[in-house]
Amino acid sequence: MAKYSIFSLVKNAASHHQNWDRAWRDNRPKADGYDVVIIGGGGHGLATAYYLAKEHGITNVAVIERSWLGGGNTGRNTTIIRSNYLWDESAALYEKSLQLYEGLSQELNYNIMFSQRGVLNLAHNLGDVREGMRRVNALRLNGIDSEWMTAEQVKEFCPIINISKDVRYPIMGGTLQRRAGTARHDAVAWGFARAASARGVDIIQNCEVTGIRRENGKVVGVETSMGFVKAGKVGIVAAGHSSVVAGMADLRLPVESHPLQALVSEPVKPVIDCVVMSNTVHVYVSQSDKGELVMGAGIDAYTGYGQRGSFHVIEHQMGALLELFPIFSRLRMLRQWGGIVDVCPDASPIISKTPVENLFINCGWGTGGFKATPGSGFVFAHTIARGEPHALNAAFGLERFTTGHLIDEHGAAAVAH
Amino acid sequence: MLLINCPWCGPRDETEFGYGGEAHRARPTDPSSLGDAEWAEFLFMRTNPKGAHRERWVHSHGCRRWFNVERHTVTNQILRVYPIGGTDAVADQPVEEAVGTKEPRQGSGS
Numbered sequence: 278m279a280k281y282s283i284f285s286l287v288k289n290a291a292s293h294h295q296n297w298d299r300a301w302r303d304n305r306p307k308a309d310g311y312d313v314v315i316i317g318g319g320g321h322g323l324a325t326a327y328y329l330a331k332e333h334g335i336t337n338v339a340v341i342e343r344s345w346l347g348g349g350n351t352g353r354n355t356t357i358i359r360s361n362y363l364w365d366e367s368a369a370l371y372e373k374s375l376q377l378y379e380g381l382s383q384e385l386n387y388n389i390m391f392s393q394r395g396v397l398n399l400a401h402n403l404g405d406v407r408e409g410m411r412r413v414n415a416l417r418l419n420g421i422d423s424e425w426m427t428a429e430q431v432k433e434f435c436p437i438i439n440i441s442k443d444v445r446y447p448i449m450g451g452t453l454q455r456r457a458g459t460a461r462h463d464a465v466a467w468g469f470a471r472a473a474s475a476r477g478v479d480i481i482q483n484c485e486v487t488g489i490r491r492e493n494g495k496v497v498g499v500e501t502s503m504g505f506v507k508a509g510k511v512g513i514v515a516a517g518h519s520s521v522v523a524g525m526a527d528l529r530l531p532v533e534s535h536p537l538q539a540l541v542s543e544p545v546k547p548v549i550d551c552v553v554m555s556n557t558v559h560v561y562v563s564q565s566d567k568g569e570l571v572m573g574a575g576i577d578a579y580t581g582y583g584q585r586g587s588f589h590v591i592e593h594q595m596g597a598l599l600e601l602f603p604i605f606s607r608l609r610m611l612r613q614w615g616g617i618v619d620v621c622p623d624a625s626p627i628i629s630k631t632p633v634e635n636l637f638i639n640c641g642w643g644t645g646g647f648k649a650t651p652g653s654g655f656v657f658a659h660t661i662a663r664g665e666p667h668a669l670n671a672a673f674g675l676e677r678f679t680t681g682h683l684i685d686e687h688g689a690a691a692v693a694h
Numbered sequence: 695m696l697l698i699n700c701p702w703c704g705p706r707d708e709t710e711f712g713y714g715g716e717a718h719r720a721r722p723t724d725p726s727s728l729g730d731a732e733w734a735e736f737l738f739m740r741t742n743p744k745g746a747h748r749e750r751w752v753h754s755h756g757c758r759r760w761f762n763v764e765r766h767t768v769t770n771q772i773l774r775v776y777p778i779g780g781t782d783a784v785a786d787q788p789v790e791e792a793v794g795t796k797e798p799r800q801g802s803g804s
């Protein structure tokens with residue numbers, strides 16, 4: 278793999294960018310199989326493969342993706358990255374991920390366009406204010422940056438916001454995490470794919486896993502549209518389809534899949550240089566480097582696998598947007614799409630061994646897993662390589678649903694579900 | 695947007711309804727005899743099919759009554775609407791017979 282640098286840029290410019298190497302090898306399954314097969318070529322699956330190779334020296338690995346890399350939720354999200362979660366277990370996990378993000382462009386030699394522009398979470402009523410202040414304190418106790426802002430400070434930080442008291446849900450303040458921000462989501466998938474491929478990982482696209490083969494109760498490989506692929510261990514990282522894939526090994530999961538949608542406006546000049554989220558008037562918004570406003574809302578209440586999302590959710594979201602930013606009232610929306618998010622009862626992920634030997638699962642990130650991509654891959658690689666969780670994901674096992682040690686992050690998830 | 699046929703009020707827009715999750719989940723009859731794993735199964739585990747799904751809905755902005763719906767989770771097509779306590783077998787009889795009302799064959803995907 279040729280290193281990307283100012284010199285490679287100049288050199289390739291001289292030949293009109295016709296001679297760049299492919300970013301990653303496009304493989305077919307190896308006949309003699311793999312030590313580890315990862316099902317799902319989203320950011321989490323690719324990051325898992327990368328850290329398996331880098332941290333654990335396991336390079337005989339395949340990532341099997343039924344369509345194109347990052348075509349699932351990784352390429353469909355609103356790209357917000359933050360670590361302002363309430364409980365110690367989540368704070369530690371998401372903060373690890375944020376720290377990995379801070380060095381990721383250098384580490385992967387791939388510009389993921391990580392921008393620490395700050396994320397504001399608004400408070401619109403006394404309950405929000407108390408919850409926000411509590412979260413600021415909890416975060417600081419965990420050594421994570423977080424500030425409480427008054428309505429006036431919110432206005433100073435984000436001048437186009439409307440802090441009038443004469444609206445239905447006036448802004449009473451908010452929390453700010455300055456180290457939080459956004460990254461280019463496709464680049465995260467492509468960067469991990471390129472770095473994993475360079476370390477020997479096979480990337481197999483347009484190959485659907487249709488079955489999980491077991492012998493004497495142990496997983497021995499996967500059935501795919503390209504035939505049987507032998508595997509020592511199998512990791513499921515299939516986001517929206519985690520129940521479907523886990524079902525191939527007769528494993529029931531405490532997750533439900535829901536459509537979640539996002540939309541972008543026509544591009545405009547720079548107008549908002551931070552991320553604003555509101556749980557109460559439900560919308561989250563940031564501006565892409567291209568100038569589009571990128572916006573998300575809540576999930577559809579009912580389960581679904583159609584990658585669309587309901588229209589009335591958009592209506593609700595646009596109402597919220599205009600309440601916060603009347604300046605956007607004549608902005609045109611360009612396009613809308615949906616993803617399928619797998620939601621756990623406690624709004625926290627599952628990164629775990631399973632009762633089936635050699636089978637591991639990473640799922641349930643719901644509406645908020647993009648921020649966790651590197652951290653999730655890091656701890657899941659450890660779990661697969663060692664057969665035991667890393668300290669950071671020990672609390673996120675499947676067994677928490679029987680022990681009752683739930684990690685209830687509905688508030689910090691910041692998306693209505 | 696779904697068009698849901700309330701068995702009592704007729705076809706109404708999805709926004710009039712509340713979603714109540716998977717149907718046919720019976721509360722344990724002898725709770726104190728249940729172990730942790732059985733409780734976990736009842737409380738947290740769900741069938742989450744890519745296909746026909748039987749679920750509960752309530753007409754919250756109308757008659758406020760609950761009923762069951764079988765819906766395809768990819769196309770959002772409503773396969774049948776039937777009363778609480780109705781059969782949990784996947785639809786094989788025509789919808790009209792099942793509920794005795796006129797059912798639009800299709801809940802439109804939005």
Ligand SMILES: Cc1cc2nc3c(=O)[nH]c(=O)nc-3n(C[C@H](O)[C@H](O)[C@H](O)COP(=O)(O)OP(=O)(O)OC[C@H]3O[C@@H](n4cnc5c(N)ncnc54)[C@H](O)[C@@H]3O)c2cc1C
Nearest residue numbers: 317319321343349350351354355357486516616646647648
């Ligand atoms: C609209 C929207 C907005 C969001 N906004 C944010 C945000 O701002 N911040 C944030 O942190 N998170 C956000 N999220 C959540 C985040 O995108 C996800 O949690 C995260 O991307 C999950 O990553 P993944 O790699 O696990 O999943 P995915 O990227 O979905 O990857 C799973 C892959 O598995 C593949 N697959 C499925 N079944 C099979 C099979 N049988 N065989 C082979 N491959 C299979 C799929 O094709 C897919 O590519 C948002 C999600 C959506 C939909």
Ligand SMILES: [Zn+2]
Nearest residue numbers: 700703753757
């Ligand atoms: Zn009714």
